[in-house]
Amino acid sequence: MQNIILNNGLSMPQLGFGVWKVPDDEATPAVKKALEVGYRSIDTAMIYGNEVGVGKAIADSGIPREELFITTKVWNSDHGYDNTLKAFDTSLEKLGLDYVDLYLIHWPAPKYDQYVETYKALEKLYKDGRVKAIGVCNFDTEHLERLLNECEVVPVVNQVECHPYLQQKELKHFCLEHNIIVEAYSPLMNGNDVLHDEVIKGIAGKHKKSAAQVILRWHLQSGVIVIPKSVTPSRMEENLNVFDFELSNEEMDKIAALDRNMRNNSLPSEMNRR
Template sequence: MQYVTLNNGLEMPQLGFGVWQVPDEEAEPAVAKALETGYRSIDTAKVYENEHGVGRAIAKSGVAREDLFITTKVWNSDQGYDATLKAFDASLERLGLDYVDLYLIHWPTPEFDDYVDTYKAMEKLYHDGRVKAIGVCNFNTEHVQRLLDECDVVPVLNQVECHPYLQQNDLKAFCAKHNIFVEAWSPLMTGGEVLQDDVITKIAANHGKTPAQVIIRWHLQSNAIVIPKSVTPSRIEENFNVFDFELSADEMQRISSLDRNQRKGPEPSEMNKR
């Protein structure tokens, strides 16, 4: 496992396990398999409705709590100062934990204009020691800049859709300037279209690896944090088996040339679902 050091000094596994779109009853065996495989970072959210399953897997895993890195998120309908504090308490109870390592705002929902108050509530949780780090998801540069201007704690990371067809290079550069990591959700692209790309498949064949392993390795070597999701035991293992090879500078460049700005999820400024 490789770790990165966040801007508050906290160490976080660079490769984690995501459970988006995993039903609660499937989350428990999937997370159990991930922990058995060697993952130590688990990424969930209130809106995924699987925090109970994640919590059960953690409780039964036998892995020491201090060796785990658990992320969850405040949903759009729970934004605002007081509502965020209540939502955090509810997430903590569902997870069966005393604290979480990372708490994130799931979307900025700029139409409602309450993400600054939400973040200030998260700053309180951070200062009270109930979370070890705070950050954001799906924030464009203007949303992050507003937090930098109006709040005290710099987000440790910005979790966004990112894959070879949507590389987010401008956002990555902005975040890097402010010592904010980019964390890739949907790192293999929803629908898997990029897994069939000739560039990816040829590089995979050269290394005796799968296209998914090559893409995860590309994320890691690009200094991104990455959280692939699967409920298939063999793929959970496959996605973790990426530390025994390295992409060359030429291979990295060939993958970087695939960027199409092809987004599968919502554009953050337009996502106002509650």
């Protein structure tokens, strides 16, 4: 496993395990298996409805807490300073933990214009030592600029949809300038077209790897944190087996040329669902 040092000095595994759309009762065996095969970073969220299942897997694993990196998120309906603090307490109780390593705002929900005060609640949790680091998800440059101007703590990560067909180049550049790490969800485009791309398949054949492994390797070499999701044990292991090969500069350039601005999920400016 490779780790990335975040802007507050915290070390975070560069490849983690996501549990989006995994029901609570399935989250426990899925996370147990992920931990068994070597994952140490687990990404959940209040809205996923599986924090209890994730927490049970953590408790049953026997792995020392300090060896794990646990992320959860505050949902749009809990925006606001006091609401966020209450939501964090609820998430912590469901997870059965004393602290989380990373707490994120799930969406800026700009229609409600509460993400700044929500982030200030995250800052309190961070200063109180109840979270090791704080950050955001699905924030565009305009949302990040407001936080940088109105808040004290620079987000450690911005978790966004990112894959070869949606490379977020301008946003990545802005984040790099401000020492914010981009974390990719849907790094394999939810198993859609990108896995069948002829360029990627050609690179995969050369390295005797799968298309998914090539894409994950591309993310890693781009300095991005990735959280692929799979409940299939063989895929979990396959996704983790990406540290024994390297893409050439030419291969990285070929993948960089695939960008189509093809988005599977909502635009941050339009996602205001409570």
